[in-house]
Amino acid sequence: MIKRIIALCLLLASSSTFALKINAAGASFPYAIYSKWFSEYSKIHPEIQFNYQPIGSGGGIRQLLKETVDFGASDAPMKEKDKKKAKWPVLHVPMVLGAVAIAYNHPQIPDELKLDGATLADIYLGKITKWNAEQIAALNPGVTLPSDDILVVRRADGSGTTKNFADYLVEVSTEWKQRVGTGKSLRWPTGVGAKGNDGVTSIVSNTKGSITYMDLAHARKNNIKTVALKNKSGIFINPTVEAVSASAKEFKTTGKELTGSLINSSAKDSYPISALTYILLPMVEKDQKRVEIYKFVEWAISKGQSYAKELYYAPLPTELSKKVLERVKSL
Amino acid sequence: MNLLKKLGPISPSKQDKLAYITLRFFSLIVIILLILMIGQLFYASREAFSEFGFKFIFDDFWNPIDDEFGALPFIFGTVVTSLLALLIAGPVSIAVALFITEYLPKSISSILGTFVELIAAVPSIIFGLWGLYYLAPFVKDLLTPALKAVFGFLPFFQGPSFGIGILTASIILAIMIIPTITSVAREVFRSVNILHKEAALGLGATKFEMIKIAVLRPSFSGMVGALVLGLGRALGETMAVAMVIGNTPQITKSIFAPASTMASVMANEYAEAESDLHLSALCLVGLLLFVVTFVVNLVARTIVWKQTKGASK
Numbered sequence: 349m350i351k352r353i354i355a356l357c358l359l360l361a362s363s364s365t366f367a368l369k370i371n372a373a374g375a376s377f378p379y380a381i382y383s384k385w386f387s388e389y390s391k392i393h394p395e396i397q398f399n400y401q402p403i404g405s406g407g408g409i410r411q412l413l414k415e416t417v418d419f420g421a422s423d424a425p426m427k428e429k430d431k432k433k434a435k436w437p438v439l440h441v442p443m444v445l446g447a448v449a450i451a452y453n454h455p456q457i458p459d460e461l462k463l464d465g466a467t468l469a470d471i472y473l474g475k476i477t478k479w480n481a482e483q484i485a486a487l488n489p490g491v492t493l494p495s496d497d498i499l500v501v502r503r504a505d506g507s508g509t510t511k512n513f514a515d516y517l518v519e520v521s522t523e524w525k526q527r528v529g530t531g532k533s534l535r536w537p538t539g540v541g542a543k544g545n546d547g548v549t550s551i552v553s554n555t556k557g558s559i560t561y562m563d564l565a566h567a568r569k570n571n572i573k574t575v576a577l578k579n580k581s582g583i584f585i586n587p588t589v590e591a592v593s594a595s596a597k598e599f600k601t602t603g604k605e606l607t608g609s610l611i612n613s614s615a616k617d618s619y620p621i622s623a624l625t626y627i628l629l630p631m632v633e634k635d636q637k638r639v640e641i642y643k644f645v646e647w648a649i650s651k652g653q654s655y656a657k658e659l660y661y662a663p664l665p666t667e668l669s670k671k672v673l674e675r676v677k678s679l
Numbered sequence: 680m681n682l683l684k685k686l687g688p689i690s691p692s693k694q695d696k697l698a699y700i701t702l703r704f705f706s707l708i709v710i711i712l713l714i715l716m717i718g719q720l721f722y723a724s725r726e727a728f729s730e731f732g733f734k735f736i737f738d739d740f741w742n743p744i745d746d747e748f749g750a751l752p753f754i755f756g757t758v759v760t761s762l763l764a765l766l767i768a769g770p771v772s773i774a775v776a777l778f779i780t781e782y783l784p785k786s787i788s789s790i791l792g793t794f795v796e797l798i799a800a801v802p803s804i805i806f807g808l809w810g811l812y813y814l815a816p817f818v819k820d821l822l823t824p825a826l827k828a829v830f831g832f833l834p835f836f837q838g839p840s841f842g843i844g845i846l847t848a849s850i851i852l853a854i855m856i857i858p859t860i861t862s863v864a865r866e867v868f869r870s871v872n873i874l875h876k877e878a879a880l881g882l883g884a885t886k887f888e889m890i891k892i893a894v895l896r897p898s899f900s901g902m903v904g905a906l907v908l909g910l911g912r913a914l915g916e917t918m919a920v921a922m923v924i925g926n927t928p929q930i931t932k933s934i935f936a937p938a939s940t941m942a943s944v945m946a947n948e949y950a951e952a953e954s955d956l957h958l959s960a961l962c963l964v965g966l967l968l969f970v971v972t973f974v975v976n977l978v979a980r981t982i983v984w985k986q987t988k989g990a991s992k
Contacts (some may be wrong), residue, residue, distance in 0.1 A: 402949045403950055404950040405857040405951060406950060406951040406952055407950045407951065417816055427953075474855075477787060497839060498723070499841050504921065504925075504926030504939075504943075504947045505946075505947040505948065505950065505951065506743075506947070506948045506949075506950060506951020506952060506953070507951060508951075528744070528746070529744045529745075531743055531744040531948075531951055532743075532951040532954060533744075533948050533951065533952070533953070533957075534743070534744060534794075535740070535741065535742040535744065535928075536927070539927070540841060540843055540844070540925035540926070540927060540937040541925060541926030541927055541937070541939075541947075542922070542925075542926070543921050543926070543946075544923050547811065550811050550812060551811070551815075551843065554811075554812070554815065554816050554842070555819070555841055555842065558841075604980055
């Protein structure tokens with residue numbers, strides 16, 4: 349019996365020495381596609397094992413700086429202050445695109461209620477409190493709106509989704525910019541906070557008259573109605589994978605970096621609250637582990653992109669992915 | 680084993696000494712751990728403390744974007760939800776404890792006692808989910824209108840209710856602390872001298888009067904201890920509260936309004952805290968909470984300890 353146990357231990361030990369373990373942590377927003385990628389990639393390369401912890405973007409950056417992970421992941425690029433703390437330059441690689449959908453629940457309001465940025469900001473500032481407010485009615489001719497109260501729901505935990513949503517409100521409302529601003533945790537003027545995408549989803553599904561922002565996948569999977577949002581070109585756009593991809597058409601990278609904002613893009617068919625999510629590669633000495641990570645990243649931004657759509661992420665547009673591929677190959 | 684044999688027999692006096700030293704060492708670990716925890720919290724929160732000082736406790740804004748932090752709304756939320764929970768759970772727990780010790784036959788009472796204590800084994804996230812999916816709609820659709828109809832003239836019962844807020848959080852907390860209060864109260868009632876009970880009955884008291892004179896009156900300080908112990912648990916509860924309280928750092932009159940507690944804000948914001956000061960402020964909130972719960976528990980233990988010591992005399 350003991351011999352068997354020892355043999356088993358040895359077997360386990362030997363198999364783990366052959367497998368290369370890559371540790372990563374960060375954003376929870378792309379967790380669904382990352383886990384899909386990791387499992388698919390491990391099927392082709394069984395010697396590579398990934399361990400990704402979705403602890404949030406901020407946590408991902410902190411773990412990266414503490415060198416407890418091999419690479420980090422974040423919805424927002426690192427701040428200059430954090431970059432200075434790092435012992436090495438950090439490369440941001442955009443992996444996939446996502447949308448922040450405006451979701452609501454009211455049986456009397458049909459799907460695809462039309463809203464624009466200013467109105468949305470006023471709802472979240474607490475200035476519009478009824479569903480039949482003039483501004484909403486003006487955007488939705490022919491729709492009879494109920495006179496019920498609007499319950500504003502938002503994330504209570506710090507979140508990259510919040511950051512993207514607030515980035516958009518800053519773009520479209522000067523009052524929001526002055527009174528609230530943007531960040532992963534905010535000082536909200538109104539509403540109730542719920543924990544995580546699941547908490548937000550549950551409150552909105554249970555409460556008539558509620559509105560919130562959440563990632564597209566949660567809204568679609570739970571059949572929650574979503575708002576058609578007016579984009580910069582004045583067209584009302586539903587949050588779809590195609591509309592998200594469109595927002596990256598005129599994407600400009602800033603300098604040498606591959607980072608940039610997709611918020612309120614001027615492309616014609618673009619959904620205005622679209623965002624990139626990055627993995628953060630520390631530019632340390634190239635060893636076997638680094639090589640394997642680069643290989644994986646290359647695979648993820650080329651072949652891996654085909655898994656995006658079914659999980660409600662948008663693949664990188666060809667031009668951007670070409671640029672990213674070049675950069676990664678040159679490493 | 681062989682090594683011990685080789686060393687030869689240890690004299691009884693040495694055995695005692697050895698046992699004394701080992702046991703002392705292990706019990707010291709607990710105290711050292713406590714000190715280390717406090718020290719670590721002090722260290723982690725020093726940045727926020729030097730920035731805000733004691734003003735931190737009395738300031739009522741929390742704005743991570745501009746790095747302005749004050750903990751008053753969280754202290755308010757923690758105190759209000761915990762006290763409300765105590766108000767709901769206290770009578771229920773003491774009634775259950777009395778029922779178990781005085782009215783039920785022994786065989787059934789131990790089963791019921793176990794069931795009550797099993798509530799404590801339910802993980803708090805389960806309470807949170809249950810609260811979010813079932814309790815919140817119930818509070819919104821049934822409890823709030825009923826309360827408004829009866830007590831609507833009081834400011835505490837006014838304002839809109841969406842089912843998530845102080846009231847729902849308090850109810851969940853109440854359910855979570857019932858086992859704590861019940862089991863301690865049970866022990867306290869059990870420690871009542873049986874001769875006193877018999878004497879009361881012998882003097883012609885009814886069962887109810889006997890309970891009043893011989894059980895409740897001498898157990899008073901013990902019951903207070905049980906309640907304060909429950910309060911200690913309610914103060915620190917995190918996940919379940921974070922899911923149903925609405926997480927808004929504000930001070931309101933209405934018990935239907937959303938609020939935020941010290942524990943919930945730490946759980947919510949720690950992972951994504953952006954600046955060092957934000958992180959440090961969260962640690963300072965943690966330190967405050969630690970101190971408060973520590974003191975509350977200390978008081979409770981002292982009361983219970985005095986009571987049981989007095990009873991065994």
